[in-house]
Amino acid sequence: MTVSRRRVLGMTGAGVALAGAGVAAGVGIDRFGQDAPAHAATDLVGFHGEHQAGIVTPTQENLHFAALDVTTKDRAKLAKLLHTWTDAARRMTAGQEVTPGGAVSGAAAAPPGDTGEALDLPASSLTLTIGFGPSLFDGRFGLAGKRPAALVDLPVFPKDKLDPARSGGDLCIQACANDPQVAVHAVRNLVRLGFGVTEVRWSQLGFGRSSSTSRTQMTPRNLFGFKDGTNNVKAEDADLVRDQVWATEADGQRWMAGGSYLVARRIRMHIETWDRETLQGQEQIIGRTKGTGAPLGQAQEFDQVDLHVRGEGGVPAVAEDAHIRLASSETLNGAKILRRGYNFVDGSDGVGHLEAGLFFIAFNRDPRKQFIPMQNALSSKDAMMEYVQHTGSAIFAVPPGVREGGYWGDGLF
Template sequence: MGQRMSRRSLFGLGAAGAAVLGAGAVASRGMLEEEPALVAASSTSSAFPFYGEHQAGIVTPAQDRLHFVAFDVITDKRAELVDLLQEWTAAAARLTQGKDAGTFGAVGGAPEAAPDDTGEALGLPPSGLTLTIGFGPSLFDDRFGIASKRPAALADLPKFPGEQLVPEISGGDICVQACAHDPQVAVHAIRNLARIGFGKVSVRWSQLGFGRTSSTSRAQATPRNLFGFKDGTNNMKLEDADLLRDQLWASGEDGSAWMAGGSYMVTRKIRMTIETWDRSSLQEQEQIFGRDKGEGAPLGQKKEFDPVDFATKGPDGQTAIRDDSHVKLAHPSSNGGMHLLRRGYNFVDGSDGLGRLDAGLFFIAYQRDPRKQFVPVQMRLARHDALNEYIKHVSSGLFACPPGVRDAGDYWGRALFEN
């Protein structure tokens, strides 16, 4: 990968000032002022900058593939953890720009030594790779002297009605989200970070995803989930500078100075009962979501982005959008104006012993404070959403994602470990 970097020097490690995704996509002035380090890849093979005020992979226009991993830290030495974060940061800065994970790469080192890079991405472009790190509540125990720095917003999630969480695929001390347009590039990045972390961290669980289920930029079309419905029509977008400042990025005023410019990530693996859903009538499916399946318009409206009107009547004289519909319960107007920035992916993990698809949505959402945003929204959905008949939450994660890495002298989470 490294030998091809010179032809892409335009997309260097440093910050840049404009964002363009594909022909004709123009970033607003407000977005540029808010996200000076965000450069959208001009093609699916190009690179996003690594350094900046915020981590890439949050408002970055969502790529098509995901490899997500949660690690347990197996060393109890603070210095070793800090060293690992420094090594990971240096590797991430290289990987996201299309270089090998280490200085000597996959084939440039001594023949009798293990290579610096595993090699399966040799010859591949960066493919829009972003790497985003987060720290789980369990990292803030008494091992590393950071218990007093646990943010109040990183409070453990409550138990939600109906969830059937599997502990082995939930939680974790540290997570890394790798997003790219090429699945091999994303897998390569996680594989090399895990290799670098040998003896200091172990993989707790991981998840592959395909087919983004949200748009994080207005330049992107709204994708569909495995139920066949457009997902994330009213998602926060990178162009919404004021909304992002208010509801996405943590502030020093929130009580944890080291998290200023960061965000809080919630993950939920949601298994869908695909076969039962596929036998449901179109009318029932649309009533459950509150949108039509073809256009994605709110029921009672004609176009996807028409305003949702919960007072609109249907042909039977009843409100077109039911009170137990997904769109009604999740809408900001039903949740005190709270928004989430969703960045989820479809998954298919084969089939179970009865021949049913093990498939669904790997939900990822970023926000300024999960206690005020994700928790009340999910509690309302868990109690009342008609969609619950067809889904099951089996995994959960909560992570504090620190601000971006400013330059080559910085590293992931540096402010957390400073005295």
């Protein structure tokens, strides 16, 4: 039995789920005062905890990502909005309306307190994750001295063709859910609550996760038809997550301890060109077999990549310009990232090609040591760059999780 917003209005996010990727059970009261039966609330992800949900949480099937600009210069208004957003996020991730009975039971002469498109839908493992962009730390809010050193402005990498209208932002909201309407509802309502303080700079819908963040999940395929993210950092790799994902106080800013850094890249995939490439050519470009996902020179998907194995004539099985070679931790002096990307198809480009690709999201402890060196190598040497183009770019500091009674970014403000 799933949990709908009509049947859990008496619950709170902390009372119905474990922090992070856990599950729980509970009894709720629906908005007409009737007892909801006890059940296993397997579609709820806990909101409170040391880290924000939506990072190591098992990746859901759908995404709505929004970057926003702050339109006020009033620090108090911004802090108040973050508090308001947090309260709304607690409710929505618990399968509730933004305000009790907000969609249909409020004053008839006033706008509803909830837009209503998620009524009767289950929580769908909704997670909401917030981040702060470099531009938030300018002179408007007195935060310049609290900008983390790792929150650098991303460089323009070779072959980038960035659209300013798809890049940057003072704030970001990442909504992930197994129902796309639940994710869209969450972002829509946070944007609505921000009227007069924030406005949307750009947004992106994503479907079909392109990575796994747990060993309980199968490796998905991207729009090139290949398994994507086989070697991704997994939630179960506790030491690796600690070292490669979570920032610490020793990294320079106390308020970021337990947080991470989110890099978002909108990657257009020239799928029509790719579809004319031979199977052998595709596999050499990626460095894996298309069927099993095994690294070239190996038998199974999760076999260790061996960059030194040789094929016929002594030629490396994994080419020097293969994607998995250039992105490997061996090539990058041990650096890894936690990927959490999604496929997208945004109509056509007006000249007969699908506007399709990968909305790449990565979490890492320090982009200067992890994402940036990786992308420098890929953008300058990767054979796959002939078939992709990066059109959007952004970076955000993702603060730690919210404690009971706290709000997003309270350590910063």
